[in-house]
Amino acid sequence: MSSLAADRSHTIRRWRRRLTRGLIYLALLVTTVVMLYPFWYMADNAFRSLEQYQLQSGFSLASWRELFNTLPVGRQLVNSTILVTGSIALILVASTTAGYALGVLRYRFSSLVFLLVISSMMVPMQSIIIPEYVNLAQLGFVNHFYGAILVYAALGAPFSTFLMTAYFRRLPEDVIEAALMDGLGFGRIFLQIMLPLAVPAIVTIVVLQFIQIWDDLLVGLLFLQTPDVRPITVGLATIPSQHLLNVPVLMAGSLVSAAPAIIVYLIFQRYLIAGLTTGVGK
Amino acid sequence: MLALIGGLLLYPIGQTFYYSFTTWDGITSQWIGPSTYTTLFRSPEFVRVLENNAMIVLAIPVAILIPLAVALLINSHLHGWRLFRSVYFLPTAVSWVVIGFVAVRFFANDGILQNLLNSIGLGFLHPDMLAHERSALLAVMITFVWSMFGTNLIIFLAGLATIDQDIYDAAKMDGAGALSVIFRITIPLLKRFIQFTFVITLITAFTALFSLIFVMTGGGPGFGTTTLEFFIYQNGFAQSYFGLGATAGVVLFVIVFAISMVQLRLLRTDD
Numbered sequence: 001m002s003s004l005a006a007d008r009s010h011t012i013r014r015w016r017r018r019l020t021r022g023l024i025y026l027a028l029l030v031t032t033v034v035m036l037y038p039f040w041y042m043a044d045n046a047f048r049s050l051e052q053y054q055l056q057s058g059f060s061l062a063s064w065r066e067l068f069n070t071l072p073v074g075r076q077l078v079n080s081t082i083l084v085t086g087s088i089a090l091i092l093v094a095s096t097t098a099g100y101a102l103g104v105l106r107y108r109f110s111s112l113v114f115l116l117v118i119s120s121m122m123v124p125m126q127s128i129i130i131p132e133y134v135n136l137a138q139l140g141f142v143n144h145f146y147g148a149i150l151v152y153a154a155l156g157a158p159f160s161t162f163l164m165t166a167y168f169r170r171l172p173e174d175v176i177e178a179a180l181m182d183g184l185g186f187g188r189i190f191l192q193i194m195l196p197l198a199v200p201a202i203v204t205i206v207v208l209q210f211i212q213i214w215d216d217l218l219v220g221l222l223f224l225q226t227p228d229v230r231p232i233t234v235g236l237a238t239i240p241s242q243h244l245l246n247v248p249v250l251m252a253g254s255l256v257s258a259a260p261a262i263i264v265y266l267i268f269q270r271y272l273i274a275g276l277t278t279g280v281g282k
Numbered sequence: 283m284l285a286l287i288g289g290l291l292l293y294p295i296g297q298t299f300y301y302s303f304t305t306w307d308g309i310t311s312q313w314i315g316p317s318t319y320t321t322l323f324r325s326p327e328f329v330r331v332l333e334n335n336a337m338i339v340l341a342i343p344v345a346i347l348i349p350l351a352v353a354l355l356i357n358s359h360l361h362g363w364r365l366f367r368s369v370y371f372l373p374t375a376v377s378w379v380v381i382g383f384v385a386v387r388f389f390a391n392d393g394i395l396q397n398l399l400n401s402i403g404l405g406f407l408h409p410d411m412l413a414h415e416r417s418a419l420l421a422v423m424i425t426f427v428w429s430m431f432g433t434n435l436i437i438f439l440a441g442l443a444t445i446d447q448d449i450y451d452a453a454k455m456d457g458a459g460a461l462s463v464i465f466r467i468t469i470p471l472l473k474r475f476i477q478f479t480f481v482i483t484l485i486t487a488f489t490a491l492f493s494l495i496f497v498m499t500g501g502g503p504g505f506g507t508t509t510l511e512f513f514i515y516q517n518g519f520a521q522s523y524f525g526l527g528a529t530a531g532v533v534l535f536v537i538v539f540a541i542s543m544v545q546l547r548l549l550r551t552d553d
Contacts, residue, residue, distance in 0.1 A: 021360070024355050024358065024360065025360065027352075027355060028352070028355060028356070028360075028366050031352055031366075031370065032366065032369055032370075034428070035369060035370050035372065035373065035428075035431070035432075036369060036372075038373075038381070038384040038385075038388075039372070041384060041387065041394070042380075042384060090286075094286055113284070116284075116287070116292075117287065120287045120291045120292060121542075122538060122539050122542040123291050123292075123295050123535065123538075124485075124488070124489040124511070124534055124535060124538045125489065126489060126492065126510075126511040126514050126515070126531065126534055127295060127298055127514075127531040127532070127534050127535040127538075128291060128294035128295050128297075128298055128531070129514070129515070129518070129531075130298070130301075130514070130518040130519075130524050130527045130528055130531060131294040131297035131298055131301065131528070132290065132294045133518075133519075134308050134524070135293075135294065135297075137308075150286070150290060151290060153286060153290075154286050154287060154289075154290030154291050155291075157286055157287060158287060158291070211374075211375055214377070215375075215376070215377030215378065215379070215493075216377075216493075217377070217378070217379055217492065217493035217496060218492050218493065218515070221496075222519065233377050233379050233380075236379055236380070236383075237379045237493065237496060237497055247387060250383050251383075251384075254379075254380040254383050254384065257377065257379070257380060258375075258376045258377065258380045261375045261376065261377070262372070262375050262376065264375070265371075265372065265374070265375030266368075269368060269371070272374070272375075273371070273436050273440070276433060276436055276437065277436065277437055277440040
């Protein structure tokens with residue numbers, strides 16, 4: 001082969017590689033537009049009055065004023081925060097202690113208990129929601145934060161316990177043995193050694209549950225029925241129907257209810273990804 | 283811990299089974315027996331509901347193949363792939379309620395889709411998707427695929443990260459082309475990740491679309507977008523047919539339980 005022909009085939013190959021690369025970028029950019037457009041749409045229309053929306057020109061805060069007159073936005077953001085904090089606290093207490101007991105101490109029956117935890121992960125919320133509602137209504141728990149917190153905690157605890165158990169099992173055993181040699185009891189080992197070691201798993205649970213509970217509709221809809229105790233996502237979903245056609249107000253509401261979860265996501269992405277891929281194993 | 287799970291998950295599922303054989307309005311219940319199930323399965327609405335769920339299941343291959351393809355593109359280590367990953371994963375943090383409100387604006391008669399069609403001269407089509415039973419279900423399915431994209435993408439990227447670079451190098455030495463590497467090496471190695479996305483997408487399809495349907499269509503028009511989980515909510519809470527809701531709850535439980543069993547089976551055979 002002459003050097004000229006080799007040169008030419010080399011150039012062709014280089015151009016082909018550039019072309020593929022360009023096409024890949026194009027595909028990824030199109031996907032980016034598809035994934036981001038809804039966010040752009042929200043931000044673009046939330047800052048218009050109804051008239052400005054119809055004309056698609058001009059910006060104002062009119063719709064935000066209307067949103068705050070329609071929904072107790074501040075109150076509902078506080079409600080969401082109370083619910084998320086309370087539920088996560090309960091989930092953490094339950095899942096770290098249970099994970100320690102199941103993964104490290106291994107009492108009698110612990111494999112049976114672990115099986116129970118795993119099988120309760122498979123119970124879909126909608127299958128139990130009717131008796132759950134009736135039970136808690138009979139106890140007078142409906143429309144109180146603690147009722148909804150109990151339900152969220154029960155729904156979040158099985159997966160979190162599974163995650164904690166798996167995490168504790170992976171810790172090297174000599175850590176515990178060394179601590180036992182030092183004369184520490186199992187309680188102190190848990191508080192002083194295991195919990196600090198488990199921080200990454202704990203953060204993963206917090207982030208997963210924050211997003212899950214903040215974004216939930218069904219539990220809040222049923223167990224918190226008056227606007228004063230509703231979390232923001234539920235408040236938005238049940239916005240009085242005369243506002244359903246007011247796009248800018250809806251978009252302002254969407255923006256304000258989505259923002260906290262998005263911020264948490266942007267800060268703790270890594271942990272969220274870790275949590276989602278736990279199930280596949282490594 | 284056990285009290286929490288026992289009292290709030292396991293006890294109610296037992297109640298669901300018991301009340302599924304009764305008529306129940308939340309206060310008094312009357313034992314009917316297994317005929318509640320035959321009544322349920324004979325009602326045309328319920329058949330329609332199962333049909334809707336089956337249709338949504340048809341969207342699952344799409345919800346898996348698109349993120350798989352994009353994961354393969356991202357994995358070719360382009361500049362800025364982390365940025366693409368963050369952007370694509372963002373919707374995972376957003377409530378289905380919010381996604382639903384924007385989706386309504388997209389599919390509505392005067393919405394974004396109609397504007398797009400107008401601008402390319404196809405405005406006369408007037409799909410008005412949310413107004414017709416079949417197309418409303420299609421709109422829900424499209425939104426569902428959009429929302430699952432990030433989650434499934436992340437799982438595939440995690441899977442691709444487990445594949446040793448040496449395997450690719452060896453294949454390249456043997457003169458394998460890019461496509462044959464993907465089909466002969468990458469995809470077989472991703473098998474368990476594909477199974478995993480399949481299972482979680484399936485479970486999501488059966489148990490997590492409530493908020494989306496609540497906001498987008500309210501189950502309508504007619505029973506056009508009523509799925510099993512939405513049917514339970516409607517019967518239990520909009521109409522106080524708690525017994526009927528419980529019967530449907532058992533059906534949902536059995537389906538989800540069967541899917542989970544398959545998943546456990548798959549995980550075990552791989553170990």
